[in-house]
Amino acid sequence: MQRRNTRQRTLVLDAVRNRRDHPTAEDIYLDVRAHDEHISRATVYRNLRFLEGERAITCVKAPGGDRFDLRLDSHAHVVCTSCGAVIDAPAPYDAAADANVAAGTGYTITSHSTIFEGLCPACQRSQQKTR
Amino acid sequence: MQRRNTRQRTLVLDAVRNRRDHPTAEDIYLDVRAHDEHISRATVYRNLRFLEGERAITCVKAPGGDRFDLRLDSHAHVVCTSCGAVIDAPAPYDAAADANVAAGTGYTITSHSTIFEGLCPACQRSQQKTR
DNA sequence: ATGCTTGCAAACAGTTTGCATCTAA
DNA sequence: TTAGATGCAAACTGTTTGCAAGCAT
Numbered sequence: 001m002q003r004r005n006t007r008q009r010t011l012v013l014d015a016v017r018n019r020r021d022h023p024t025a026e027d028i029y030l031d032v033r034a035h036d037e038h039i040s041r042a043t044v045y046r047n048l049r050f051l052e053g054e055r056a057i058t059c060v061k062a063p064g065g066d067r068f069d070l071r072l073d074s075h076a077h078v079v080c081t082s083c084g085a086v087i088d089a090p091a092p093y094d095a096a097a098d099a100n101v102a103a104g105t106g107y108t109i110t111s112h113s114t115i116f117e118g119l120c121p122a123c124q125r126s127q128q129k130t131r
Numbered sequence: 132m133q134r135r136n137t138r139q140r141t142l143v144l145d146a147v148r149n150r151r152d153h154p155t156a157e158d159i160y161l162d163v164r165a166h167d168e169h170i171s172r173a174t175v176y177r178n179l180r181f182l183e184g185e186r187a188i189t190c191v192k193a194p195g196g197d198r199f200d201l202r203l204d205s206h207a208h209v210v211c212t213s214c215g216a217v218i219d220a221p222a223p224y225d226a227a228a229d230a231n232v233a234a235g236t237g238y239t240i241t242s243h244s245t246i247f248e249g250l251c252p253a254c255q256r257s258q259q260k261t262r
Numbered sequence: 263a264t265g266c267t268t269g270c271a272a273a274c275a276g277t278t279t280g281c282a283t284c285t286a287a
Numbered sequence: 288t289t290a291g292a293t294g295c296a297a298a299c300t301g302t303t304t305g306c307a308a309g310c311a312t
Contacts, residue, residue: 004266004311040269045302063192065301078238090235091228101247104221107209109249116232118240135286135291171294196276
């Protein structure tokens with residue numbers, strides 16, 4: 001299998017690179033559309049999966065759909081339960097936990113992911129107004 | 132709003148109670164179907180969400196769909212990347228992490244969930260055979 | 263020239279919803 | 288009696304796939 005550098009593939013990778021806010025596949029699609037009016041959603045999805053497989057990007061499984069990220073190291077995320085915003089969490093990766101769970105379950109653990117849930121500052125403010 | 136104890140609602144709750152393996156909505160639907168040939172998928176989904184809202188059950192966001200659980204305390208899970216099995220992880224809930232992330236981000240953190248990924252013992256064996 | 267990639271549309275999985283009917287309280 | 292609950296089918300969201308045509312190598 002040969003990797004080909006198509007214009008579309010480059011556009012998708014660049015779109016992920018140009019964002020720091022964990023975009024959804026749809027976000028990337030819209031960004032790429034701004035550069036190429038004819039690219040299809042299928043191509044964007046295929047390339048996101050392809051780049052994920054190549055470990056050029058990673059994906060975060062958030063409620064409401066996958067989010068993509070340039071960061072390659074495992075790290076936790078915070079999701080706003082109101083607006084859906086996703087940011088990196090300032091929490092260290094606990095590698096020892098993987099070993100402990102492996103020992104306790106018999107599973108082979110490759111990694112773990114942690115998602116914190118809460119309200120982002122903006123949504124905290126707008127909820128105060130409402131009440 | 133009044134909560135009504137319909138036969139269907141009871142069947143759904145009982146079905147979750149009778150399983151210890153984090154069933155999907157479809158699993159529950161099939162179990163309930165065994166007792167009532169005419170119950171609809173919509174009713175099962177509605178009742179799962181309803182019971183979740185009442186905090187009678189919890190749901191785990193696993194790849195491939197939500198999994199339901201009788202346990203009400205926050206706890207980590209292990210997902211087999213090959214067969215999709217979900218089990219409870221023998222890992223303590225780190226409440227201090229919530230406070231740390233809240234302090235570091237300005238978010239109000241309500242909780243976090245951790246999902247370990249790896250291969251269950253059965254899939255480890257079958258992968259060895261294949262190679 | 264070869265075969266990986268694309269665009270399109272259709273298929274798909276999981277879940278939710280509109281609506282007329284039914285039923286628990 | 289009546290508001291909440293059901294069953295059915297259709298809608299919906301996010302994502303994947305079959306296929307003929309296109310393009311990187």
